[in-house]
Amino acid sequence: MKVRTMGNLAWVPVTAAIILAGCAATKTAEPAKTPTPAATAKPAIARANARAANQIPMAEILDDPKKLAVLQKHAPALATNPQLSMARGMTLADVAGYAQAGLNQEMVKSIVDDINKL
Helix, strand or coil, X not given: XXXXXXXXHHHHHHHHHHHHHHHHHCCCCCCCCCCCCXXXXXXXXXXXXXXXXXXXXXXXXXXXXXXXHHHHXXXXXXXXXXXXXXXXXXXXXXXXXXXXXXXXHHHHHHHHHHHHHC
16 A cells, blocks of 8 residues: 655644644633722722823922822832932833832832822
């Protein structure tokens, strides 16, 4: 009996097996969870006015005593740094990108959350 080959198609079953094995190994997506009423209890106004760190200019923080107090609460070393006035044209996210600022993601999130509450 003569076996017929079709050129370079000998790799097709191997490739198909690899693809199928990869599909079987991937985790199926879990259904989306419905948020609880407590999770969505924030006022609509607060959500509409909430800003991210890349939307809050340092000049705004430095010029507003309440926002400056928030910065002093979470990052006292940064708030009292004499070089901070040079960052007036930057956003909070820009400043956080510098190691000298001493801000980690948690601190930035806390600052943003508190400023958004004002």
